[in-house]
Amino acid sequence: MPGLVHVSTTINGNPTDFLCEPRQSLLEVLRDVLGMTGTKEGCNDGNCGACTVVFDGRIVTSCLVLGVEAQDKEITTIEGVATPEGLHPVQQAFLENAALQCGICTPGFIVATKALLDREPDADEGRIRHWLAGNLCRCTGYDKIVRAVLDAEDKMKA
């Protein structure tokens, strides 16, 4: 039985050390080892996007990353999106547009949306729907989410 591995990484700008088994996913490490439960588990096989985090500059499903792969990486989770001053414009837009119902998919949508708007502040509806195709929502029917993303674009330019 392999032992625990010591991993040094950076999460939301904070140098972070943890111990994990090699078989544990980054999602398990975030939630069960580090107590960062903002990142949600949906399908646990890479289809639903609920566990989306930014991993060295790209969004990934953290259920399909091993915790040990986080060594020397930069990770941003939903906990790193808001600031002490308040919600990020993407979060504010999701609230104002009622772009959530049960909320389980929301952290993944917000992390994925922020990653899109950080690089493509003028993404059109088609591009938004394409970018977010890896995030499933079983409540909203997506229209409110897409409207929230378009609203977030306006808020981020204001």
Next chain:
Amino acid sequence: MEAIEFTTPKTIDEAVQAMASKGDRARALAGGTDLLVQLRGGRRSADLVVDLKEVPELNEISYRPGSGLTIGAATPCYRLYANADVAANYPGLVDSASLIGSIQIQGRASFGGNLCNSAPSADAIPPMIALGAVANIVGPSGSRQVPVEDFCTGPGRNVLEPGELLVSINIPAPAANSGANYLRFIPRNEMDIAVAGVGSAVVLDASGQNFVSARIALASVAPTPVFSKAAGDSLAGKAVSDEAIEEAARLAMEDAKPITDMRGTIRQRIHLVGVLTRRTLNNAIKRARGEE
């Protein structure tokens, strides 16, 4: 997932040693989008997972106008479509890289992993076959090269021996007046597995009116990706015409040996091969003529 050991070799030699140390109990990890699902679901098991993302040769994309493109086996899809040389010279590869899984999956999944996973439905494999790609393999007893059309031997099976690694994939430099395209049919717009897929590559003469050569490959219609040599060869030397394309589509349909399953029926899949062969040939011709 059962307990595993994990190692991160820094060189090809270290990676081969690690793979060889456990034989068929070692699994190579690139993006993990297939492997981790399989290990968790019990479809594959391993004692040792060898992370290849710190071996430089497996993580490089290099293009030289003379010798062509080398894609490190662990290079994720997004790096293909973000690479200016790939975008300019291999739009047929970009077609695949930008439709595999989601943006999240494209951040991790690699063409090398798609090839080694050897699914009949793999979207990266038909365009690589169409473009004449060759797999560079290294193992305890040295290195060897295998044309991508000969790599897969069955669903989830391939020519790699225990201890061997796919290092990279070479794709020849595009010929003058050449073009390629990959299309798949899925009932949704995104995030699905091909009911059928076709990759086509053509070389035209300087007038753009005649085929010099063509290669066509099919996904999801046999136990492995299919190189439909007869379909591509039928076009060589012919004038570009609907009749020539129709004949190639007919030959591609003959090479499709699909099954009926939850994604589609035999009849539908063979029909799709015809439709997608025509469409990908027409798109490849447009690209060869510089019309798109």
